[in-house]
Amino acid sequence: MVIVGEWRMCDDGVARPAVQALVGGATGTQLAEYFLVDSCADRSVLSAELLNHLGVSSTGPPADLIFRGIGGSSEFVLVDIVLEFASQDGAPARVRGQFAAFTDPTATDLSILGRDVLNHFDVILSRRNNEVLLLAPNHRYRVEGE
Amino acid sequence: MRDPEFVIEQVTDPAEIARHRAQHERAKRNSDWLQTHWADLLPQARGRYVAVAGQEAFIADNAEEAWSWAEKAHPEDDGALCQYIFPHTGPRFYGHRRRMADV
Numbered sequence: 001m002v003i004v005g006e007w008r009m010c011d012d013g014v015a016r017p018a019v020q021a022l023v024g025g026a027t028g029t030q031l032a033e034y035f036l037v038d039s040c041a042d043r044s045v046l047s048a049e050l051l052n053h054l055g056v057s058s059t060g061p062p063a064d065l066i067f068r069g070i071g072g073s074s075e076f077v078l079v080d081i082v083l084e085f086a087s088q089d090g091a092p093a094r095v096r097g098q099f100a101a102f103t104d105p106t107a108t109d110l111s112i113l114g115r116d117v118l119n120h121f122d123v124i125l126s127r128r129n130n131e132v133l134l135l136a137p138n139h140r141y142r143v144e145g146e
Numbered sequence: 147m148r149d150p151e152f153v154i155e156q157v158t159d160p161a162e163i164a165r166h167r168a169q170h171e172r173a174k175r176n177s178d179w180l181q182t183h184w185a186d187l188l189p190q191a192r193g194r195y196v197a198v199a200g201q202e203a204f205i206a207d208n209a210e211e212a213w214s215w216a217e218k219a220h221p222e223d224d225g226a227l228c229q230y231i232f233p234h235t236g237p238r239f240y241g242h243r244r245r246m247a248d249v
Contacts, residue, residue: 001156009181011188012235020177022169032173032225043150049195049209049228084166087156092166097152105209109230116149136154 002088002139003121005132008034011109017125017132019113022084022092025056030084033111037132039123041114045076046101050111056081058101075103083117085134093136095120172225175201180227193233199226 005019017037023046024030033050051058058077083095095117102108121134122141135141157163179201187196187203197204197212199220206212209228216226232238 008177009184011184011191011231012238013184014238020170020173022166022173030169030224032169032176032227034177034227034229047230049212049230052209053213053228084157086166086170090167091163092157092170094155094157095152096155098150105230106232109232117152119149120152120154 001091001093001136003085003093003134003136004088005037005134007127007130007132015127016110018110019085019132019134023050023054023111024082024084025054025079029054035083035113036110037118037123037125037134038112038114039118039125041112042116043100043112044114044117045108045112046079046081046099047108047111048102048105051077051079051101051103052105054079054081061100074107076100077103169224172223173227174225176223176225176227179203180229188231191231193231195228195230197226197228199223 003019005017007015008018009015018034019037020032020034022030023033031050031054056079058079061076061078078098079101080098084092087093121136124131124133124141157166176198180198180203183203187205191205195206195209195212197206197216199216200223202219204212204215206215212228216228220226
């Protein structure tokens, strides 16, 4: 299984690695969302606007779980959702579990796919080859010299 | 700190696969459109929300208004996108970001 993303042109003219997912909650409604592939983020986080429009019930995080970054900490909640990613062979990949979601709508423009999900894949980000690939364990990559 | 546990599976139901492909393609069309039309939306979209549906954009003051436009203007498009647009440009550090000063 190979999940195929893209280098997505953002509002500031910078292309960033992203992957599209269909995000669904318990109600069955699925919304399309682009996730920044962020191998430095410990956790995946949904944007607040996606959280609010999904209408899923959320729970507060444990007191000892704090999301902290360069600029400080951010408020978040936890939601049980399913992410569906397109794969190269056409059969989508589903990731089901409890994800965090920002509550501040200005905290991020894109939802974030962090290492909690990325650790399940080999991640290839090549701007030179215009590739964003997440390889599941039944696929592998090879590094070759000229 | 323990990572959350996820179940990862591949969809095998042909109807589910077809449904996913169709919605994915509609969202990709909207995303491709947005990526080539930033110049039409900026700078007025900064600090606001952009919805894209049916390869058409709408700038709103909040996300609810943006989603509401998408549902009314293009009710058939389940690949609509909505995105907050940062009020400023400059290098971005995700996770949690703040505006940086040039030095």
